[in-house]
Amino acid sequence: MITVKCLASGSSGNSYAVDDGKSALLLEAGIPAKKILSGYLSILPRVAGCLISHEHQDHAKGADGLAARGIDLYMTSGTFCGIEDRFGKIDHPYRAHVIRAGEQFSLASWIVLPFETKHDTTEPCGYLLYSTVAREKLLFATDTYYIPNLFRSLNIIMVECNYSIPLLDASIRDGRVPEIMKPRLLRSHFGLENVKDFFLANGMQSVRHIYLIHLSDNNADPEQFKREIERSTGKPVTVF
Numbered sequence: 001m002i003t004v005k006c007l008a009s010g011s012s013g014n015s016y017a018v019d020d021g022k023s024a025l026l027l028e029a030g031i032p033a034k035k036i037l038s039g040y041l042s043i044l045p046r047v048a049g050c051l052i053s054h055e056h057q058d059h060a061k062g063a064d065g066l067a068a069r070g071i072d073l074y075m076t077s078g079t080f081c082g083i084e085d086r087f088g089k090i091d092h093p094y095r096a097h098v099i100r101a102g103e104q105f106s107l108a109s110w111i112v113l114p115f116e117t118k119h120d121t122t123e124p125c126g127y128l129l130y131s132t133v134a135r136e137k138l139l140f141a142t143d144t145y146y147i148p149n150l151f152r153s154l155n156i157i158m159v160e161c162n163y164s165i166p167l168l169d170a171s172i173r174d175g176r177v178p179e180i181m182k183p184r185l186l187r188s189h190f191g192l193e194n195v196k197d198f199f200l201a202n203g204m205q206s207v208r209h210i211y212l213i214h215l216s217d218n219n220a221d222p223e224q225f226k227r228e229i230e231r232s233t234g235k236p237v238t239v240f
């Protein structure tokens with residue numbers, strides 16, 4: 001069985017880990033590397049690498065530090081260049097492995113299929129992961145306003161649920177979020193309405209757990225999102 005861990009989720013930093021008992025993958029490096037390594041100490045001996053979705057700092061600021069401490073990084077070439085533009089050259093470039101959307105690869109006990117996402121960065125991607133040990137399929141998708149692919153026989157879904165339209169509108173009305181930010185948010189992030197549509201479009205029979213990630217501080221209500229998704233899917237939901 002795959003287990004999912006989270007050290008940080010949201011616009012101040014993202015760090016997750018998935019573990020099938022034989023090997024583990026880190027997902028995102030959006031907090032300092034030291035914190036990532038100490039946070040996942042118990043699974044560190046079986047960490048096979050870190051997959052990064054895009055170069056924004058809440059996903060990538062710890063990437064260089066992880067490479068320096070011997071963790072292999074996997075990312076698209078657009079994300080690699082984006083990280084170097086933002087944070088400077090990766091000191092251990094041989095640790096950075098360039099991957100491409102649509103090109104599946106094996107990593108320890110995992111088969112990894114990166115897929116294209118829609119975000120305001122150069123070459124963002126999400127990851128479809130299959131554990132050959134647990135024989136389970138996990139979808140990881142964040143920072144995207146649209147997911148064009150359909151996925152079959154998923155067992156675990158980790159998906160961004162950044163905002164809901166009514167809560168976003170309320171934040172704008174109350175002056176917590178400038179109105180000018182709304183179009184950018186709708187064109188770069190996945191909200192409650194998107195999540196519901198996505199679940200409707202994809203077969204949910206085999207899903208055993210849903211993790212909602214990357215909730216906004218201003219425009220999201222964790223309890224409400226959990227309730228609504230549990231009600232609409234009939235599946236257990238954890239909000240990170």
Ligand SMILES: [Zn+2]
Pocket residue numbers: 010011056058059143214
């Ligand atoms: Zn983000």
Ligand SMILES: [Zn+2]
Pocket residue numbers: 054056119143
């Ligand atoms: Zn982003």
